[in-house]
Amino acid sequence: MPFTAAPVLPAGTLSRSAQPVLATGDGLLLRPWRADDAPAVHAVFQDPLMHQWHIRSADSVEEVAGWIEEWRASWAAERTAQWAVADEDTDRVLGRVALRTIELGEGSAEVAYWTAPDARGRGVAVRGLAALTRWAFEEIGFHRLELMHATANEPSCRVATKTGYTLEGTKRSAALHQDGWHDMHLHARVREDLTA
Numbered sequence: 001m002p003f004t005a006a007p008v009l010p011a012g013t014l015s016r017s018a019q020p021v022l023a024t025g026d027g028l029l030l031r032p033w034r035a036d037d038a039p040a041v042h043a044v045f046q047d048p049l050m051h052q053w054h055i056r057s058a059d060s061v062e063e064v065a066g067w068i069e070e071w072r073a074s075w076a077a078e079r080t081a082q083w084a085v086a087d088e089d090t091d092r093v094l095g096r097v098a099l100r101t102i103e104l105g106e107g108s109a110e111v112a113y114w115t116a117p118d119a120r121g122r123g124v125a126v127r128g129l130a131a132l133t134r135w136a137f138e139e140i141g142f143h144r145l146e147l148m149h150a151t152a153n154e155p156s157c158r159v160a161t162k163t164g165y166t167l168e169g170t171k172r173s174a175a176l177h178q179d180g181w182h183d184m185h186l187h188a189r190v191r192e193d194l195t196a
Helices: 033-046 048-053 061-077 125-139 155-161
Strands: 029-032 079-087 092-101 108-115 146-152 166-177 181-189
Touching: 029 092, 033 061, 033 092, 033 146, 048 146, 048 181, 061 079, 079 155, 079 181, 092 125, 125 155, 146 155, 155 166, 155 181
Parallel strands: 108 146
Antiparallel strands: 029 079, 079 092, 092 108, 146 181, 166 181
16 A cells, blocks of 8 residues: 655665764764673663663673674664764763664654763763754654653653753553553654754
């Protein structure tokens, strides 16, 4: 059955070239994940706050190495796009930003992020997400980016607000965490927001 509108982004929009390194312009780099990042990611996932707000746990460095292989392969499949947020000078992993649930035909994706415990309070998530958002809209041509977080996760809500993601509503009982079902805030930006 034919569609009534052309796809916003054609297949191959991402995979036709290598995943880029993106600079924030203020000391951070968004770079593709590498196998040698596994110990750093494993350490982050031992943090109690990660257990509170994320649905995955990491039992071993080997398990995380498998995640990184999946993250790297997902670029070519155009399903997700994952970046390490690293210090530009030391290359130390400070966080992660990602496009998930990529729908090229609709020009949409969901953004996600986390920050390493020892890097919190330094604007890592805000700076990384801002760079990813600019790239997704200006370089690639996405139309809409969504962001969801548990309503009780106030730091994540501040990241969304500081990066221009408008709160559109609450999805009731929408995500199962270790302590039960959480209501989720839905924030979004559309490409036109850049010129508003």
